[in-house]
Amino acid sequence: MDRPSFDSQSLGRRLNELLVLSLLRRAPMHGYQVAVEVEERSDGFFTFNHGTLYPILHRLETEGLIAGEWSDPAEGRARKAYALTEAGRTYRAEGLREWTMLVGRLSPFLDDEAANDKVSDGAA
């Protein structure tokens, strides 16, 4: 039983991937569009620098989690639309579970008033 432990080093990367995969889940998008959508839909809370986003997309594509396809050259400006693959869907679901677990596990550490009440593993 590999009890899922927490890796603080890759947390940022995982979260960024989760953001991208979740956006692509609704509909295929190209890179620039992903950046704009994330920023707009979060009121500027989440942002993607180009130097961050494109390497992420390349990585996800290399790993087979998303599939990129260049637009028809006849259709004007060249764009690469990314679609979520089956593996990507699975990966996203797994990442979502892990995120939820992290939030849940962290909670008792953060609000220790509640923890005091609940987890009195011994009279202090």
Add this chain to the structure above:
Amino acid sequence: MDRPSFDSQSLGRRLNELLVLSLLRRAPMHGYQVAVEVEERSDGFFTFNHGTLYPILHRLETEGLIAGEWSDPAEGRARKAYALTEAGRTYRAEGLREWTMLVGRLSPFLDDEAANDKVSDGAA
């Protein structure tokens, strides 16, 4: 306008700090004890490698968020007990708010079924 935005790069660091500060909030502890408590109280989900924990403690002390005090040499094994300072308490509260905000902001991106319901004026 300092709308708090999200910094994925320092997320791991912030979370580790939040864990440490939250533990120290209950009572002063020395480094080794922090590592043991975190691991025990989370059933092994969170762990602190020594090479990770001690630099964190040094950093927090340098920034005045915790105050370390060496044990009385007469009391046997040398230990450095860290206590949360006033600044540390403030910093922890702020970090907690930011964490809560992150979780809240991320939520609509992750479960977009719910978002679908909410964004479109669906007659639920």
Add this chain to the structure above:
DNA sequence: CACGATATATAGAGTATCGACATGTTAGGA
């Protein structure tokens, strides 16, 4: 007296984001 657990500390390696730079296209106004 040797050994493992306790306790703190540092150095080197690896990895990922960030900011800057680079390239080319499309649409609109002067």
Add this chain to the structure above:
DNA sequence: TCCTAACATGTCGATACTCTATATATCGTG
């Protein structure tokens, strides 16, 4: 037509953090 801004993708060096391994020293027990 020319020029500018927005669109669209891409790469590279600097930076910053954790992780693994190593080092030192004390305490209790057999």
